[in-house]
Amino acid sequence: MASTSSDVRFGLMLAAQFEQGIDPVPKMRDSIEQVVASREGDFDSIWTVQHFLADFQYFQPVPLLARLAAEAGDMHLGTGILLVPHYPPVLLAEELATLSVLTQGRFILGAGAGYREQEFSAIGVPHKERYGRLEESIELMRKLWSGDPVDHVGKFYEVSDVQMSLLPPQRQDLPVWIGATGPVGIRRAARIGNEWIATGELTISDIRTGQERFIEASPKDPADHCFPLVREVLVAESSQEARRHAEGALRQKYANYEKWGHPSRPIDELLDGVIAVGSPQECLESIAGVLEQTRSRYLILRMQWPSSEHAATMRSIELFGEHVAPELKKAFGTKENGGDH
Known part of the structure; x- marks a missing residue:
């Protein structure tokens, strides 16, 4: 059953990752330019990813988002996702409180347990404890954030x-x-979180099934949820140009997911029916299909991957903001002033 909620929002997921051997300083400038462009393009939020000791270089989320807070203006900033079990909860609670102050209360903690054995081994946290640590960390951080002893x-x-x-x-x-x-x-997620973030490789059927599971386990009314969803998107003047810019980078990225043990469908299957890579009209139709057939009203769009060209990402942000987002917000509605995340 599709959502009847009257608002739709869009976030930009920064790649914040790039190939080894590349100078990271220009990549930081790229991230800043993308944030400014997305702000001008009427995006609602900025998100970033996390891994440790990965095959790519990564900007870590907390310092990155703190650096970008000024350029983000009144957009929300979020982690998508932060690997909570790798942190002592008191340390993390203090760091995130600072980030929340820097963003004037517009920070969203996207949290997860992690899955890569190498990360757990190197950091010294037993892999088998990841779910328990995730739950207990969130419980303890909420107690600390209350301000009470x-x-x-x-x-x-x-x-x-x-x-x-x-x-x-x-x-x-x-x-x-x-x-x-x-x-x-x-x-x-329904028990300990405010929302479930669905990952980018899920089909519409997967999303619908997951959302119904979330609703069954959540104490809140479904109308109180925005059902955030990550989606791989690249908008270009034509389908051919979009595929030329995106396909190689996507294949590289999903090959790494497979190597890391992250479950996903074959990339050809994703390109044919899940990932929105094409002209403004094609991307509009693809994303509208998701909004029509699921409860999702918060789409976090990833328009860049480790080997992507910055210029193609910037053009995608521009085309989405000019031709796709206005049509989707017109069709599905939007709340004034960004609403309550």
């Missing part, structure tokens, strides 16, 4: 009579959106 004795973490001084403007209501793929993870 905290005593917490859990399976993984223990603090006694501690109290945070610098608090996020949202306090313990700082939004937590959970990234997950399987049925258990989606139900966990």
Whole structure:
């Protein structure tokens, strides 16, 4: 059943990752330019990704978003996703409170458990503990963000009579959106998070099934959720030009997902029916199909991958803002002033 919610929003997922051996300084300038362009193009938020010790160079999310907060203006900033089990929760609670203050309360914590064995081994966190640590960390951080004295004795973490001084403007209501793929993870997202972030390789059928699972496990009314969804998108003047810019980079990216053990469909299948790569009209039709057939009203669009050309990404942001977003917002509605994330 599709959503009857009256708002639709769009976020830009920065690549924030690039091939080894490339000078990272110009890549930071690229990210800044993309944020400015998306702000001018009426995007609602900026997101960034995370891995450690990856095959690509990565800008880590917390310092990156802090750097971009000024250019983002009144857009929200989010992590998509932050690998919470790798952090001591007191440290992370303080870091994210600072980021929330820098963004004047417009920070969204997109959180996940992680899956790469190499990351857990190098950081010293047992892989088998990732889900328990994710849940307990979020529980403890919310206690700390309340500003009240905290005593917490859990399976993984223990603090006694501690109290945070610098608090996020949202306090313990700082939004937590959970990234997950399987049925258990989606139900966990409903239990401990405000939203479930659906990943970019899911078909419409996958999304609908996941959203129904989330609704069954969530105590909130479905109308109170925006059902965020990551989607791979590249808009160009023609389908041929879009494929030329996107296909090689997408194949490289999804080959790395496969190597890392992240479940996904074959890239040819994704290019044929899931990923929106094409002209403005083709991308409009593809995204409208998602909005019509699912409850999703918050699409986080990734328009760049590690080997992508910055110029193609900038043009995609421009074309989406000029020709795609206005038509989608006209068709599906939008709330004034950005609403409450």
